[in-house]
Amino acid sequence: MKQNKGFLQTVSVWSGVASFVLAAVCGVFLYFNVNKDGWENPVSASFLASVLFFIFVGILLSIIGRSNLPSFRFDEPEDK
Numbered sequence: 167m168k169q170n171k172g173f174l175q176t177v178s179v180w181s182g183v184a185s186f187v188l189a190a191v192c193g194v195f196l197y198f199n200v201n202k203d204g205w206e207n208p209v210s211a212s213f214l215a216s217v218l219f220f221i222f223v224g225i226l227l228s229i230i231g232r233s234n235l236p237s238f239r240f241d242e243p244e245d246k
Contacts, residue, residue, distance in 0.1 A: 181231075185221075185223045
């Protein structure tokens with residue numbers, strides 16, 4: 167039985183995709199910054215932290231957006 171996803175779940179899926187894109191962009195900036203300044207630079211550590219943050223946020227938002235959440239409305243019947 168296919169259940170329609172709500173608006174916020176759709177937004178969550180697309181935000182997860184955007185988060186993965188931002189992780190890739192930060193990874194590219196990290197690659198170029200490490201080649202230029204090395205791993206000891208605080209900017210390199212910031213880019214590495216951003217990459218990990220965006221990856222895990224993307225995973226979390228993708229799971230939330232693709233999960234089968236029940237409807238909590240009182241006016242809809244349970245069986246369709």
